Amino acid sequence: MNANKKTDHAEEVKRLLERKNEPALTGLLEELHAADIGRVLGALEEADAIELFKYLSPELASEVLLEVDERLRKTLISHISPEELTLVVDEMETDDAADIISKLTLDEAKQILDGIGEKDAQAVQRLLVYPEDTAGGKMQAELVSIVEGSTVQETIEEIRRKSKDIENITHVFVTDSAGVLTGVVSLNRLILSSPDTRIKDISEAEPVKVTTDLDQEEVAKIFQKFDLVAIPVVDKNGRLVGRITIDDVVDVVEEEIFEDFYKMAGLNVEERVLDGPVRSIWMRLPWLLVNLGTAFLAASVVKAFQGTIEKLIILAVLMPIVAGMGGNAATQTITVGVRGMALGELSMKNAKWVVLKEALVGLANGFITGIAAAGIAYFFGANVMIGLLLFIGMTANLLVAGLSGALIPLALKWLKYDPAISSSIFVTTCTDIGGFFTFLGLAAVFLRMGIL
Amino acid sequence: MNANKKTDHAEEVKRLLERKNEPALTGLLEELHAADIGRVLGALEEADAIELFKYLSPELASEVLLEVDERLRKTLISHISPEELTLVVDEMETDDAADIISKLTLDEAKQILDGIGEKDAQAVQRLLVYPEDTAGGKMQAELVSIVEGSTVQETIEEIRRKSKDIENITHVFVTDSAGVLTGVVSLNRLILSSPDTRIKDISEAEPVKVTTDLDQEEVAKIFQKFDLVAIPVVDKNGRLVGRITIDDVVDVVEEEIFEDFYKMAGLNVEERVLDGPVRSIWMRLPWLLVNLGTAFLAASVVKAFQGTIEKLIILAVLMPIVAGMGGNAATQTITVGVRGMALGELSMKNAKWVVLKEALVGLANGFITGIAAAGIAYFFGANVMIGLLLFIGMTANLLVAGLSGALIPLALKWLKYDPAISSSIFVTTCTDIGGFFTFLGLAAVFLRMGIL
Structure with a gap:
């Protein structure tokens, strides 16, 4: 299959659903990848999506559920019977099953856990303990482990036993008899060793590992640092409890970056583009109200210079440009x-340099755009002193922009707050107030001096 | 090694460099991972970084070069001799070597290619043909491939031959005698098969593959869709020419998201937080100048209502709040x-719904914040009609915000432009003009009607 090609199946599915053409639907669904079916479900009306979902086998349904957005997942789950849901969850890997079950009511969760077999249920219950955004929350119980005294041949037999239920086996984890992680062997290494070699002799003795409580963002950084495809997760006593695979890490990397920019824009990290309007209204309102407060703060600066504006209305025209x-x-x-902090390029170490640099960049760009602004204003008939005002105001305010834009996020980080959140609002309050104050304040001085 | 722990070695290295304590430096460097050394280099003064880099073995240097930012890489490379650089490049995988060589002058490149052995040089030269942001640009020539008639035993022998030079072998690619890709076998599958099995019988017959010209963003999406750890790359005739591994994809995912938000903020995608001030000034200036133009456009709206403001100075105080x-x-x-588009949740299919929803969200939040604003203004002594003005202006302008914020990026996408770039500037021009026009325009009407 050449993955370059793209086709859209939503229209076809819709037509087949209308005609209730079951054989054709089943045939089409069998040809598609779970991700494609997920996309089709997203493009359909809710009622159609619910109906289509019922055509899927439990196995396919379990994969498709992981491909749709959270809201649609909730809708689809709520429209199938607990018995059907049990069959679907039974097909999932433990980490995904735990994610689904954690969103159910306690009664529903119990019913599912009773249905999926004791061993899986125990594994899932153990995973339910960990917060979703930690290594424990991201790990899966499915892995191949072997006691260090075993041979290569015994290890291969263990892989054979497990390979029915586990995808993407790339490493075997080695433990002592108490279950404490002591090593890792790649399949590559295993395949090149003779069957009677002791596993201890070919295993990497100090494998990279993480503990269950590590934040998912840190886990992602470790994957990138060591170019890993899988990492063992241990409890506080060093016992092997799960593994995290790279496909889950890609999602974390994506999620964390979007979160930063969501926070900068004053958005709730849970909001999605296809959320209903009522949800979006409520999620965006708090920040807009906070912002209204800071806007009035900036307006109060303008109000203080009402007398100045009254004497020279052109100031009201030009002041929003400076701000x-x-x-x-x-x-x-x-x-x-924010990018620099996310990638670890900007740290407290070089913070001072960055603040000075940003101040300089602001000053220089304020100087240049200030000249341009003065030129444009003069061209449109403003007098030279107004041009000078605009130039000084712009230079000063872009200096404020550079300084506050660098200092405030760094200060938030230093105070152990999230640097992305509310940076924007504090900083633009600074530049609004800075812009109005320098421009109007200077105008007041000029007027008093009689040179305006 | 427990990867949770974090230490900072820059201070120690600096001290050892000052004392020229070579044995201690070499000892410390041997203990560190390339990513850590990269971080130390980034934290040092340039002269110290150049000196420290000379202490590294060619192998370690080749890894460290991939961990530092592009500017530092350039600096370090320019301070070692062509002979040393040849030794360093010789240690690299072909895709990384091609990245480094593509940044050199033709003369320098020739010298390196002559030095690294004919086979590697040929592989690198083939990679140099492809644009950096395509599958061809991201792929590496290092892979294990086998002709379909071979047995499992022969395949294992081939892995043994290649495993000295290749990291992260997870799959063997199967080709016909002409080199056309016909299948893929995971090591997992291989390990469970008997030595005399024919590779054709256990290989996946329709493997997911991409062609060299596919955009890197699409490659990343395919990795995520199919949860892959490696993908074969073929030329237009279907011949196997390389593989892309997931660790390169994580970087692509990160890069693409940051690019979107850089474009939204009017930043050049090349800029980094540790760039020098002169570079940052020039990179940010163009967008600031464009923005100055749109700011004057918005100001011209205010100018048109100069007479209205003259009659009622409080309008100048409140208009920036609305905008x-x-x-x-x-x-x-x-x-x-932007997030919805990046994740494929927002498409042309549901565009109409999203525009209507955003209009509704804007209207509703405008209504609510409008009431709040009117209340605050009244509390501060403004009369009821000014409050009403503020309320109507805010409602109308947040409707403009929702409509233009959804329509403009979608229109750009529909016209095959990048939806992230310049969205911000067009949209805020709309909200500035919208804010000034509704608020001041309505004020003019109220004044003429004698109710203000």
């Missing part, structure tokens, strides 16, 4: 900084 | 949309 340009320059600074 | 709140609401809408 707005400051906001834009600050957004540039914050965005570069 | 600013619109900008914030629009940023929320764009951010949610």
Whole structure:
């Protein structure tokens, strides 16, 4: 299959659903990958999606559920019987099963756990203990482990036993008799060793591992640092309790970056583009209200200079330019900084340098855009002193933008707050107030001096 | 090794460099992972970094070069001799070697290619043909392939031959005698098969593959869709030419998301937080100048209502609130949309629904924040009609924010432009103009009607 090709099956499915053409539907679904079916479900009306979902085998349904967004997942689950859901969950890997079950009511969860077989149920219950955004929450219980005294041949036999239920076996984890992780062997290494070799002799003795409580963002960084495809997870006593595979890490990396920018924009990290309007309204409202408060704060600066504006109305025309340009320059600074922090390039170590640099960049760009602004204003008939005002105001405010855009996120980080959250709002408040104050304040001085 | 622990070695290295304590330095470097050394280099002064880099063995240097940012890499490379660089490049995988060589002058490149052995040089030269952001640019020539007539035993022998030079072997690629890809076998499958089994009988017959020209963003999506750890790359005739491994994909995923938000903030995608000030100034200036133009456009709306403001100075105080709140609401809408597009949740299919929803969300939040704003203004002594003005202006402008925040990125996407780039600037121009126009325009009407 050449994965370059793209086709859209939603229309076809819709037609077949209308005609209730079961054989054709089943045939089509068998040809598609779970991710494609997930996309089709997302594109259908809710009622159609629910109906289509019922055509899927438990195995396919278990894969498709992992491909749709959280809200649709909830809808689909709520429209099948507990018995059907049990069959679906039974097909899942333990980490995915735990994710689904953790969203159910206690009664529903119990019914599912009773249905999926004792061993799986125990594994899932153990996973339910861990917070979702930790190594424990991301790990799966499915893995191949072997006691260090075993031979290569015995290890291969163990892989054979497990390979029916586990996908993506790339490593075998080695433990002592108490279950404490002592090594890791790649299949590559295993395949090149003679059957009677002792596993201890070919295993990597100090494998990279993480404990269950490590934050998922740190787990992702470790995967990237060591170019791993799987990592063993141990409890606080060093006992092997699970593994995390790289496919789950890609999702974490994606999620964490989007979170940063969501926070910068004053969004709830849970919001999705296909959320209903009522949910979106409520999720966005808090930040808009906070922002309204800071907007009035900035407006109070303007109010203090009402008398100045009264004497020279052109100031009201030009002041939003100074404030707005400051906001834009600050957004540039914050965005570069958030990326730098996420990638570990910006640390407390080089913080001072970055603050000075951003101040300099703001000053320089304020100087240049200030000249341009003065030129444009003059061209449109403003007098030279107004141009000078605009130039000084812009230079000062872009300096404020660079300084606050670098200092505030770093200060938040230093105070152990999330640097992305609320940086934007604090910084644009600074640039609004800075813009109005420098521009109007200077105008007041100029007026008093009689040079305006 | 428990990867949870974090230590900082930059200070120690600095001290040892000052004392020129070579044995201690070499000892310390041997203990560290390449990623850690990369971080130390980033934290050091340039001169110290150059000196430290010379202490590294060619093998370690080749790994460390891949861990530092592009500018530092360039600096380090330019401070070692062509002979040393040849030794370093010789240790690299072909895709990384091609990345390094592509940045050199033609003369330098020739010298390196002559030095690294004919077979590697040929492989690297083949890779140099492909654009960096395509499957061809991301792939490496290192892979294990076998002709379909071979047995499992012969395949294992081939792995043994290759395993000295290749890390992360997880799959063997199967070809016909002409080199056309016909299948893939996982090591897992291989390990469970008897030595005399024909490889054709255990290989997956329709493996997921990509062609060299596919965009790296699409490659990443395919990895995520199929939960792959490696994918074969074929030329337009179906011949196997390379493989892409998941560790390269994680970097692509990260890069692409940051690019979207960089574009939204009007940043050049090449800029990094540790770039020097001059570079940052020039990279940020173009967008600030474009923005200055749109700011004057918005100001011209204010200018048209100069007479209205003259009659009622409080309008100048309140108008930035209306415009600013619109900008914030629009940023929320764009951010949610950019994420939705990146993850494939928002498509042309549900575009109409999303535009209507965003309009509704804007209207509703405009209504609520409008009431709040009117209340605050009244509390601060504004009269009821000013409050009403603020309320109507805010409602109208947040409707503009929702509509333009959804429509403009979607229109850009429909016109095959990048939806992230310049969305922000177009949309905030809309909300600035929308805010000033509705608020001041309505005020003019109220004044003419004699109710203000």
